[in-house]
Amino acid sequence: METMKAILSRRSIRRYTEEPVSRDLIEELLKAAMNAPSAGNEQPWHFITVDRRPMLDKLADIHPYAKMLKQAPAAIIVCGDESMEKFKDFWVQDCSAASENMLLAAHGLGLGAVWLGVFPAEKMVREIRELLNIPMHIIPFSIISVGYPAEEKESKERYDASRVHSNTW
Secondary structure (H helix, E strand, C coil), rough: CHHHHHHHHHCCCCCCCCCCCCHHHHHHHHHHCCCCCHHHCCEEEEEEECHHHHHHHHHHCCCCCCEEEEEEEEEEEEEHHHEEEEEEECHHHHHHHHHHHHHHHHCCCEEEEEEEECCCCHHHHHHHHCCCCCCEEEEEEEEEEEEEEEECCCCCCCCCHHCCCCCCC
16 A cells, blocks of 8 residues: 555544454564654564453453454554663653554554553553553553454545644744
8 A cells, every 4th residue: 555545544443353363464563563763763662462352351341442342353552661761751752653653554454453542541551561461661552453444434634734834833
């Protein structure tokens, strides 16, 4: 898929078919994530892949906006590693870039995905950390729900020239 077309047509997909997502496709998403830019090229991320129904259901119960995980065949939890920080708190931007790369890659591969924010919601961070046995220096940042789309969404024009300022406000 051509890059601009992928960016402009990607939509958050919350309904999936029952078809499982192959390990090879999950690995492609992880490759996309790990090729995201990061501050000082530190790459302070870790990823947890989840494809077991009981775990997906528990994640859906923890996150108030993640009910689609009850039908999703897979999810990837993006985590930031504070022990790898070269520049304090830039792991948030790095994990954001990794999350977006996965969304675009999923779309380009014919998958549907949605970004579910976790950090900085302390209760969700704590509960997901406990559920998945995540060490204290690792922070669950986002959940990317992944599957084959069972819905189609039209692209929306979001460009707004009134939000563009040239040289000064």
